[in-house]
Amino acid sequence: MSGGDQTAAQAVPDPGVASRPRTGSVLTRLKHRLPLPRGLGQGMVSGIPLGWLLVFFLLPFGVVLKISLADTAIAMPPYTALLDWDGEAVATLQLNFGKYLFLLEDTLYLSAYAGSLKVAAVSTLFCLLIGYPMALFIARQPAERRPLWLALVILPFWTSLLLRVYAWIGLLQHNGVINNILINLGIIDQPLVMMQTDFAVYLGVVYTYLPFMVLPLYATLEKLDETLLEAAADLGSAPWKAFLTVTLPLSRPGMVAGSMLVFIPAVGEFVIPALMGGPDTLMIGRVLWDEFFNNRDWPMASAVAVVMMVVLVIPVMLLRNGQNKTAEHG
Amino acid sequence: MRRRSTSLKVLALTGFAFLYLPILTMVVLSFNESRLVTVWSGFSPKWYGELLHDDQILGAAMISLKIAFISASLAVVLGTLAGFALSRFPKFRGKVALTGMVSAPLVMPEVITGLALLLLFVAMESLLGWPKGRGVVTLIISHVTFCMAYVAVVVQSRLADMDGVIEEAALDLGARPWRVFVDITLPMIAPALVSGWLLSFTVSFDDLVISAFVSGPGYSTLPMVIFSKVRLGVSPEVNALATMMIVVVGIGVVLFTWNAARLHRMRQREERAAAAGL
Structure with missing residues (x-):
């Protein structure tokens, strides 16, 4: 010390x-x-x-x-001990890789991992597409008005995630607001099926995590040197070209940070697929939850968690640390 | 730059509409008289009345408020220590570990954190006999663990913005490190402590997944009660509850923003006055 x-x-x-x-x-x-x-x-x-x-x-x-290396047992807690004392001083170590083998054998788990990755990746992309204009717009506001717009981004983030998901259910469900309006306008005869679909899950994830994308993007865009854009304009560059060649590359750190903040929690998301997804919406967070709460298979739930950590969380966190280091030195 | 900003404005405002349309719909529907939540039948505040007589919701709200208050306060203490150590101590044993662990709970999927904490509590109970069962204690420990990350990040960035010159001067003049921390550092990072506490309180109050893992029978937090109600379908009471929570948060954010803007203007005036004085 x-x-x-x-x-x-x-x-x-x-x-x-x-x-x-x-x-x-x-x-x-x-x-x-x-x-x-x-x-x-x-x-x-x-x-x-x-x-x-x-x-x-x-x-x-x-x-x-x-x-995760124990076996399921009908007991409380419901798993076997790894170390067995057979009366005397001899202890035997019992490692059971059965849960991991089962993870590979049963396609349910693999497709749940794949499904989570797909939902997280597509949602991150949409958050980026929707959030970028918002962040750029706020960054270009006069300094005294920016806190107000930022507060508008942050406000939903301070309200309960559960209630924001719930708000969409009222809009999307069979006799929900959107269907009522469309039927009354005569645009459709039959209510559209929107809840309990993959579409609802994407919508929920994008909606929930959008502020996480806008805030880091804004932080980068706000620091952007405006004179670079003026220089580009003076040298005859069209605004969209200046955006593509100056603003976009310079805002990469914000895009990376925002994408990480959306992607990682979205991979393990449970609430949104549970409330908005259908029975065939496979996401690994929901599978883990079901293994634990419905099947009471603690070792299986643990194995699912370990694989999620090793495959998804640790690589992304290392990548993020690497990004931070290069940003500090660069 | 101003000329081409029309398309940008349209895109951005569409984004804001996307953020607020569902919330506004929910607020309007909370005043709907009909039990069929989404079919409008007339204005009525009756669901707010029903809400105030719903003992299950009120009881859960009390539990959640209590846990959020205690967790946020403990998280501010631990998070401030962590943030201070990380930004003010050049090196210490475990700095790399602390750096990694302090921000990890922010991105860790909640199902993993929840499962891991529950398994720890079960293992601890069978080895040490503590914590006995699951309830307030396990909920608070878990909430403190992920809330202190928010506080540490806020405090660390606040400390990074201030250089340590004043603190060093006090140390040079013979003040003890503890006094320097209480008299100088704490007042300077007070705004960060306030926002860290508020953030922790909100995050703790909202948490569903981790709480569901680590709480025991008889200890349902408000999000757990809402979740089970929502699973059964939309309910006008939940609309009313959501509206009340949004109003409280909205007032808080507006006050906070207004205060921040006021301080900003005050500082600018002082800076101008100081510049004019020179």
């Missing part, structure tokens, strides 16, 4: 000597109490959150890994 000492702190005279003979109320004595050794104080500042996250964030993944 001594490496963390700041040079400035060396100028501090040893306060322990000065404060010890002081008498007075408990309060003043508390105020002038012996300071902790500097290394220890700093160690506690970084150590407390670090310890918390090690126990409640990292350790749980170890437990998931462990249980």
